[in-house]
Amino acid sequence: MKKAITPYLFVGPxxxxxxxxxxxxxxxxxxxxxxxxxxxxxPQWVGLANYKTILFDTESTFHTQFLNGLKNTLLFVLLSVxxxxxxxxxxxxALQHKYVRAKGLMQSILYVPGxxxxxxxxxxxxxxxxxxxxxxxxxxxSEAAWQATQPYAWIIIxxxxxxxGLGGNLIxxxxxxxxxARDLYEAAEIDGAGSYRKFFSITLPSINFPLIYTFxxxxxxxxNVFGQPLMMTDGGPRQSTHVLMMYIRSLAFGxxxxxxxxxxAMAVLLGIVILIISALQYYVMNRSAR
Amino acid sequence: xKKPFIHALILCFTLMTVLSxxxxxxxxKTITFWTPLxxxxxxxxxxxxxxxxxxxxxxxxxxxxxxxxxxxxxTVLSTGKDIPDLAIIHADRVPGFVKQGKxxxxxxxxAAQPExxxxxxxxxxxxxxxxxxxxxxxPLDIHSNAMYVNKDLLAKYGVEHWLDDNNVTxxxxxxxxxxxxxxxxxxxxxxxxxxxxxxxxxLGGDIQVDGKPAVDSDVFRQAYTSVKKIADAGLMTxxxxxxxxxxxxxxVLFSTDGTWSSTAHAAVEGLNLGVTNIxxxxxxxxxNRSSSHLFAMFENEKRADEKEAGIGQFLEFIRQNSMEWxxxxxxxxxxxxxxxxxxxxxxxxxxxxxxxxxxxxYIYTYEHYPYIQEAVDTxxxxxxxxxxxxxxxxATMQKFVEDKIxxxxxxxxx
Amino acid sequence: MTLTKGFSFSKYIAYAFLIILCLLxxxxxxxxxxxxxxxxxxxxxxxxxxxPEAFVLENYSTILSNTSTAPIMRWLMNSVVxxxxxxxxVVLVISLTGYGYSRMKFKGRDALFFTLLGISFFxxxxxxxxxxxxxxMLGWVNTAWAMIIPGLxxxxxxxxxxxxxxxxxxxxxxxxxxxGANDFRIYVSxxxxxxxxxxxxxGLFSFVGSWNDFLWPVIVYTDVDxxxxxxxxxxxxxxxxxxxxxxxxxxxxxxxxIPTLLLFAFAQKYFIQSINLNSGIKG
Numbered sequence: 012m013k014k015a016i017t018p019y020l021f022v023g024p025x026x027x028x029x030x031x032x033x034x035x036x037x038x039x040x041x042x043x044x045x046x047x048x049x050x051x052x053x054p055q056w057v058g059l060a061n062y063k064t065i066l067f068d069t070e071s072t073f074h075t076q077f078l079n080g081l082k083n084t085l086l087f088v089l090l091s092v093x094x095x096x097x098x099x100x101x102x103x104x105a106l107q108h109k110y111v112r113a114k115g116l117m118q119s120i121l122y123v124p125g126x127x128x129x130x131x132x133x134x135x136x137x138x139x140x141x142x143x144x145x146x147x148x149x150x151x152x153s154e155a156a157w158q159a160t161q162p163y164a165w166i167i168i169x170x171x172x173x174x175x176g177l178g179g180n181l182i183x184x185x186x187x188x189x190x191x192a193r194d195l196y197e198a199a200e201i202d203g204a205g206s207y208r209k210f211f212s213i214t215l216p217s218i219n220f221p222l223i224y225t226f227x228x229x230x231x232x233x234x235n236v237f238g239q240p241l242m243m244t245d246g247g248p249r250q251s252t253h254v255l256m257m258y259i260r261s262l263a264f265g266x267x268x269x270x271x272x273x274x275x276a277m278a279v280l281l282g283i284v285i286l287i288i289s290a291l292q293y294y295v296m297n298r299s300a301r
Numbered sequence: 302x303k304k305p306f307i308h309a310l311i312l313c314f315t316l317m318t319v320l321s322x323x324x325x326x327x328x329x330k331t332i333t334f335w336t337p338l339x340x341x342x343x344x345x346x347x348x349x350x351x352x353x354x355x356x357x358x359x360x361x362x363x364x365x366x367x368x369x370x371x372x373x374x375x376t377v378l379s380t381g382k383d384i385p386d387l388a389i390i391h392a393d394r395v396p397g398f399v400k401q402g403k404x405x406x407x408x409x410x411x412a413a414q415p416e417x418x419x420x421x422x423x424x425x426x427x428x429x430x431x432x433x434x435x436x437x438x439x440p441l442d443i444h445s446n447a448m449y450v451n452k453d454l455l456a457k458y459g460v461e462h463w464l465d466d467n468n469v470t471x472x473x474x475x476x477x478x479x480x481x482x483x484x485x486x487x488x489x490x491x492x493x494x495x496x497x498x499x500x501x502x503x504l505g506g507d508i509q510v511d512g513k514p515a516v517d518s519d520v521f522r523q524a525y526t527s528v529k530k531i532a533d534a535g536l537m538t539x540x541x542x543x544x545x546x547x548x549x550x551x552x553v554l555f556s557t558d559g560t561w562s563s564t565a566h567a568a569v570e571g572l573n574l575g576v577t578n579i580x581x582x583x584x585x586x587x588x589n590r591s592s593s594h595l596f597a598m599f600e601n602e603k604r605a606d607e608k609e610a611g612i613g614q615f616l617e618f619i620r621q622n623s624m625e626w627x628x629x630x631x632x633x634x635x636x637x638x639x640x641x642x643x644x645x646x647x648x649x650x651x652x653x654x655x656x657x658x659x660x661x662x663y664i665y666t667y668e669h670y671p672y673i674q675e676a677v678d679t680x681x682x683x684x685x686x687x688x689x690x691x692x693x694x695x696a697t698m699q700k701f702v703e704d705k706i707x708x709x710x711x712x713x714x715x
Numbered sequence: 716m717t718l719t720k721g722f723s724f725s726k727y728i729a730y731a732f733l734i735i736l737c738l739l740x741x742x743x744x745x746x747x748x749x750x751x752x753x754x755x756x757x758x759x760x761x762x763x764x765x766x767p768e769a770f771v772l773e774n775y776s777t778i779l780s781n782t783s784t785a786p787i788m789r790w791l792m793n794s795v796v797x798x799x800x801x802x803x804x805v806v807l808v809i810s811l812t813g814y815g816y817s818r819m820k821f822k823g824r825d826a827l828f829f830t831l832l833g834i835s836f837f838x839x840x841x842x843x844x845x846x847x848x849x850x851x852m853l854g855w856v857n858t859a860w861a862m863i864i865p866g867l868x869x870x871x872x873x874x875x876x877x878x879x880x881x882x883x884x885x886x887x888x889x890x891x892x893x894x895g896a897n898d899f900r901i902y903v904s905x906x907x908x909x910x911x912x913x914x915x916x917x918g919l920f921s922f923v924g925s926w927n928d929f930l931w932p933v934i935v936y937t938d939v940d941x942x943x944x945x946x947x948x949x950x951x952x953x954x955x956x957x958x959x960x961x962x963x964x965x966x967x968x969x970x971x972x973i974p975t976l977l978l979f980a981f982a983q984k985y986f987i988q989s990i991n992l993n994s995g996i997k998g
Binding site: 025026031033036037041043049101102106107110115120124125131138139145146160179206224228231235271281282285286290 | 733819820865983
């Protein structure tokens with residue numbers, strides 16, 4: 012009898028917290044997506060109307076916003092996630108090198124940008140990319156106004172994202188690389204394996220899980236992006252960096268009366284996209300690992 | 302691992318209790334007053350509140366600055382608890398809140414404080430709070446779009462006469478086409494959305510017809526076509542560049558930002574600063590699109606009558622003593638303040654220096670104005686740079702506003 | 716001999732890559748710090764330069780001298796209390812729960828775990844109102860609890876810990892079980908010490924996450940005195956987009972990151988202690 016309840020003593024507290032602070036609000040959010048709601052009055056049930064508008068009413072502003080937002084968000088994910096995986100991994104491998112000194116210092120330098128608040132970071136980068144005052148134009152002689160010209164607008168968003176986000180994954184890779192058994196490398200060295208072969212045949216397979224973990228979590232995080240484009244380009248030029256989360260937020264909490272039902276429906280659709288993609292990533296990577 | 306961990310936890314919670322205990326106030330004897338006034342504005346308002354509390358009123362006022370006030374208002378309205386006794390809201394929020402029945406009328410307060418009446422305030426500021434004959438707000442200020450002038454640069458190009466009639470027209474600005482030094486411009490694109498909305502007035506048009514939004518209209522077309530000429534002539538700061546900073550660094554004749562920026566501009570050494578009206582597409586009329594900070598009471602059954610009396614006293618105090626607020630660069634709404642000689646020291650007194658000026662301060666009161674503003678803000682930059690087709694975009698903007706209104710009509714029904 | 720040669724070659728590649736990367740990463744930081752020592756006039760008039768022309772302390776003195784509307788030292792103190800309590804509780808919850816999801820046997824364990832993980836992926840923008848209502852029901856509005864507790868329900872760190880646990884060989888706890896130890900004994904005396912490195916990593920993530928969260932605290936706090944620093948800093952920024960004292964804004968952000976920086980400096984030596992996240996992918 013006692014045995015049967017012990018597991019719940021371990022997972023129970025978290026489960027309760029999860030139900031109260033994540034599940035209930037999420038259910039309410041999903042419920043809201045079937046309503047019209049201005050955040051002030053009670054939500055009015057409208058069934059699938061919001062979803063129909065967003066997905067099928069090609070005339071509707073919400074349909075165009077959703078498609079444009081989703082397209083831009085996907086683009087952001089495709090551009091940022093690979094860099095947020097590869098760069099920290101390369102840095103971690105380099106830091107792992109046994110003859111490299113000042114590891115702590117370099118690791119700190121790479122981590123610090125993640126500590127700077129996003130509004131201050133945006134200000135710093137806007138100054139750097141400022142056409143008159145900035146470094147890009149003064150030193151590299153580029154004539155473009157970066158925020159208002161593609162592909163530069165995406166470049167500054169991605170640069171700022173990578174700069175701030177590299178540290179987190181770096182720490183996970185550093186931690187996991189440290190756990191790869193030394194003797195594997197030593198054995199490989201005796202076999203005359205070079206650095207590259209060691210990396211691909213020992214390092215990568217042994218940090219399989221951290222790779223899956225960072226890949227899934229970084230992707231899910233990237234789908235939720237809104238701060239960087241909001242502050243760097245405000246969605247421009249021509250709404251080409253206007254990501255879905257920005258549309259959702261301005262529908263729900265923008266000027267004028269809130270259109271929270273529609274915003275919820277967009278958020279649920281985004282959630283489904285994230286879910287499918289993370290499940291696929293997990294499934295594919297996990298399979299290929301075996 | 303275990304022991305120090307628990308110690309740390311205990312220490313933290315003790316500290317937390319101590320920290321939260323020492324700042325709990327008595328709420329029945331204070332008026333909680335929420336404002337969205339972050340930055341320096343908040344500090345000036347703090348001073349005003351402090352001055353009021355120093356008069357030893359029966360009920361003191363507690364000023365709370367909130368970074369995301371409207372979101373927070375929706376959260377407290379959803380629970381019905383912690384609703385502030387008094388708040389400052391923007392003019393364009395009034396119709397929405399009133400329609401939802403979330404604002405309490407000022408009727409009782411006005412009865413108790415007879416000086417809180419239209420005659421004592423700038424009329425447009427007072428009237429934004431009047432819906433169907435009921436007064437819901439008392440104004441603090443008008444904050445307006447304003448055009449700052451780099452006087453030295455104006456002299457350098459020999460165009461000081463533009464300011465003679467206080468109306469710099471688009472045609473006048475176009476005279477400098479091809480005459481600007483490299484890297485220098487006539488005007489920047491700060492708050493360009495507000496500038497566009499002023500042109501609608503200058504052209505004698507409006508943003509609505511019979512209560513229906515009218516964005517896809519000839520007035521909008523004309524306004525965009527005219528302002529676009531400035532950009533086409535290469536006289537506007539380039540797209541995507543920080544026109545505000547370019548003005549501060551002395552390379553732009555005019556900056557179209559807000560009355561509140563005067564202190565920031567003044568902090569830049571060597572900038573010989575003046576102020577005038579926003580440029581106009583018409584030689585006959587100029588308009589400065591404005592908004593207003595308004596005192597309002599959110600619907601709350603628990604607000605006691607003596608608190609309402611206290612709020613009345615506070616508003617009357619503000620009416621008489623809000624010179625402090627002029628320091629924030631705002632056009633104070635109380636006539637008593639703006640008519641006093643001291644007010645002339647502030648740059649923004651320009652906008653109330655005569656009747657024509659006062660009338661140039663235009664506040665849109667159309668119920669769905671916020672959506673129109675949003676559409677204008679979203680598309681204007683690309684429109685005047687010719688990045689997108691005008692006719693097509695105006696149709697998109699019209700649809701944008703209509704779709705949003707449609708969503709509200711049905712959810713607003715009580 | 717050839718071996719060492721190959722080695723030094725790879726060493727140079729590693730160095731070159733790291734030095735370039737670090738330079739790129741540190742330059743904006745230095746630029747930010749130097750901006751906080753420049754006057755507004757200098758920021759808007761001189762082009763990009765790494766160091767200030769005239770070194771001014773005015774930005775910092777303005778920030779620190781405002782103790783009524785923007786008591787930044789008090790905010791920092793609040794943030795420390797919130798972030799430390801939150802982090803300690805996170806460590807407690809994820810270690811306990813991670814043990815549960817990796818070592819305990821109960822029906823539908825992995826299905827439950829991945830269901831929770833999936834649910835947590837839903838964007839939580841419009842959940843603000845229900846979340847606030849829950850906090851209000853608990854009476855936590857305007858208290859630190861609203862900042863400390865809800866984040867404990869998160870799944871990200873738990874995912875990491877569970878995976879770590881799956882990699883720790885079962886022999887450790889089985890031998891203890893044979894000796895008659897129950898699950899709590901095993902958790903406290905065997906698993907917790909083993910988990911230490913991963914808990915430090917997760918603790919750091921929680922601390923930084925809690926420290927930098929600014930959307931939620933703005934909603935749950937009304938007292939300026941009780942606010943954490945990131946929410947407080949928003950009050951320094953003007954409501955108008957283009958009215959900004961750049962040096963002050965950057966300066967206050969730099970002040971706000973000092974505590975996290977110190978924590979990082981302390982915690983980072985633990986990361987390289989062996990953490991084995993690598994084996995045993997299940998589920």
